[in-house]
Amino acid sequence: MEHLRSTRAEINLDNLKYNIDVLRRELGPEVEPMAIIKADCYGHGAVIMMEYMMKYGLRYFGVASLNEAMELRRFHKAGEILVLGISPDRLLHYGVENNIVQTCCSLRQAKILSACATPETPAKIQIKVDSGMHRLGFAPTEENMDIVLQISKLPNLQIEGIFSHLALETRDDDYRQWKCFQQFIDGCEARGLSFPFKSLDDGIGSIRYPEMRYNMVRPGSFFYGFNPHLSTLRPLMQLKSEIVHLQTLPAGEGIGYGLDDDAGHDRIIATLPFGYVDGVPRALSHYRGWCTVKGIKCPIVGLLCMDQAMIDVTDVPGVQVEDEVVVYSHESGAMTYPEGAKRTDFNRNGLQAALPRRVPKVYFENGKEVAYRDYLFDLEN
Numbered sequence: 001m002e003h004l005r006s007t008r009a010e011i012n013l014d015n016l017k018y019n020i021d022v023l024r025r026e027l028g029p030e031v032e033p034m035a036i037i038k039a040d041c042y043g044h045g046a047v048i049m050m051e052y053m054m055k056y057g058l059r060y061f062g063v064a065s066l067n068e069a070m071e072l073r074r075f076h077k078a079g080e081i082l083v084l085g086i087s088p089d090r091l092l093h094y095g096v097e098n099n100i101v102q103t104c105c106s107l108r109q110a111k112i113l114s115a116c117a118t119p120e121t122p123a124k125i126q127i128k129v130d131s132g133m134h135r136l137g138f139a140p141t142e143e144n145m146d147i148v149l150q151i152s153k154l155p156n157l158q159i160e161g162i163f164s165h166l167a168l169e170t171r172d173d174d175y176r177q178w179k180c181f182q183q184f185i186d187g188c189e190a191r192g193l194s195f196p197f198k199s200l201d202d203g204i205g206s207i208r209y210p211e212m213r214y215n216m217v218r219p220g221s222f223f224y225g226f227n228p229h230l231s232t233l234r235p236l237m238q239l240k241s242e243i244v245h246l247q248t249l250p251a252g253e254g255i256g257y258g259l260d261d262d263a264g265h266d267r268i269i270a271t272l273p274f275g276y277v278d279g280v281p282r283a284l285s286h287y288r289g290w291c292t293v294k295g296i297k298c299p300i301v302g303l304l305c306m307d308q309a310m311i312d313v314t315d316v317p318g319v320q321v322e323d324e325v326v327v328y329s330h331e332s333g334a335m336t337y338p339e340g341a342k343r344t345d346f347n348r349n350g351l352q353a354a355l356p357r358r359v360p361k362v363y364f365e366n367g368k369e370v371a372y373r374d375y376l377f378d379l380e381n
Contacts, residue, residue: 004377005360007241007274011044013365015234017056019223022233024057027206031213034082034199036220037072038064043279043355044224044237047075048363048371053223054079062218066091069100080160082126086136092116096123101160103128105137110151117156124158127151127195129184131164131177140180145187152193161197161216162188166205174205178212203227221349225330226338235337237352239279239327239359243293245271246313246321255310256302261286268314270298272325275307279355280327283344292326292334293319 023033035058041049050061050072060080063069066087073081082101087094089109093116095102104110104125113123127148130137138144152159164181166174181200188195200212203219207229221227225235249255249269254262272291276282280289287299291311298311313319326334341348363371 003360003362003372004374005273005358006244007239007272007278007359009043009045009355009359009361010238010240011049011361011363012234012236012238013052013363013370015225015236016049016052016223019225019233019236020053020056020058022230023206023219023222026230027213027217030215031206032060032197032216033058034060034062034216034218035223036062036084036202036218038062038068038084038220039349039353040068040355040357042220042224042349043352045361045363045373046072048361048373050076050079051371052363052365060216066094066100066102070094070098073098073100082160092123096121099124101126103136104151105130107147107150110154110157114154114157119156122156122158124160125151126160126197127162129162129164129181131166131181131184131200132173133165133167133177135165137164138184140184142187145184145191148188149191149193159193159195161199162195163197163199163216163218165202166200166209166212168202168204168208174209174212178209204229224352226348235330237337238329238331238334239355240329241272241274241291241325241327243270243313243319243321243323243325244273246319247271254302256305258303260303261301266314267312268316268319269301270311270313270319270325272309272311273307274309274327274359276304277306277356278359279351280304280309281340281344281346281351281354283346284340288343289340290335292329293323295333297333298325 037046040046062082062084064085069081069083092112096116101124105128117123128137130139197216198214199216201217203222206217225233249267251265254260282304285304289300290297293316296316298313301312302310328337338348341351357375360374
């Protein structure tokens with residue numbers, strides 16, 4: 001497919017495979033990873049990323065919402081997909097009809113799911129326990145253990161597992177959550193229940209607390225190259241663009257909305273075809289952020305526009321229109337995603353996931369382009 005936009009995310013699938021191999025070695029054969037690919041796989045493109053994750057041996061996937069799961073199921077008949085959030089009652093039948101595992105934390109929804117299902121098309125669920133984070137889940141009470149037992153007896157319903165989530169605040173808090181989760185499991189098992197999968201750790205927890213792994217963990221950013229306990233992971237994604245316009249700006253002239261950032265000397269200013277809706281926050285304006293051109297750091301000047309940005313390329317020898325611009329990268333000298341998040345007081349995962357669908361994604365394996373996704377141009381997708 002022809003690339004219709006020069007601003008693009010480049011994704012290194014070799015690094016994905018490397019990170020998966022690192023995780024497999026850390027976990028050993030007894031623990032199954034569930035790859036969290038919500039928010040369009042943290043901006044990396046969930047449909048293609050799931051394809052290659054399965055190629056590299058992963059079988060279980062987690063998303064936040066039913067529509068995310070439905071998009072993936074449309075392209076991938078294989079792979080177990082869990083919706084980590086709660087779907088409205090009226091939509092639960094879609095999960096049953098499309099072989100999607102749904103989170104359950106009420107008898108009411110369990111009954112609806114059971115009524116939607118048949119022996120040939122059972123409703124698959126995972127039980128969510130509120131071990132202390134207080135977002136979703138069954139409170140850890142004897143009464144709720146009895147309710148889970150009732151759920152297990154509903155027809156055409158399969159309990160695939162039980163899970164909770166650590167707040168990751170303090171070690172004492174995390175251990176209290178672990179104890180709470182285990183007590184709930186113990187109470188259910190004393191009532192005759194069994195759970196194929198038990199899961200508490202996310203990616204951070206799986207390294208910080210190996211004793212809490214059970215037989216499934218749920219990493220997200222680990223796969224994309226980030227974990228505070230492992231410096232050997234390799235980031236996958238770079239955001240790149242190109243120069244579309246060059247001008248020499250006389251001393252004293254401001255730039256962009258507000259005519260800010262005037263300087264006491266002549267400058268060469270490059271205009272770039274991306275803006276703050278393309279995953280580059282406006283807070284990186286006024287020299288707070290930078291791009292690299294030919295390996296040279298070029299500050300973002302003026303106020304980032306919705307669709308365009310300006311950088312000072314005065315120090316770049318032989319700079320030309322169509323020269324490549326690196327916005328985010330793990331390469332030396334470039335602004336990394338963690339650095340961009342720090343400079344904007346934002347969350348790194350959120351910064352990557354903020355990449356909109358109008359930015360195409362180009363996938364590389366063994367140094368060659370193997371896949372391309374432009375949500376606006378590829379009408380078949």
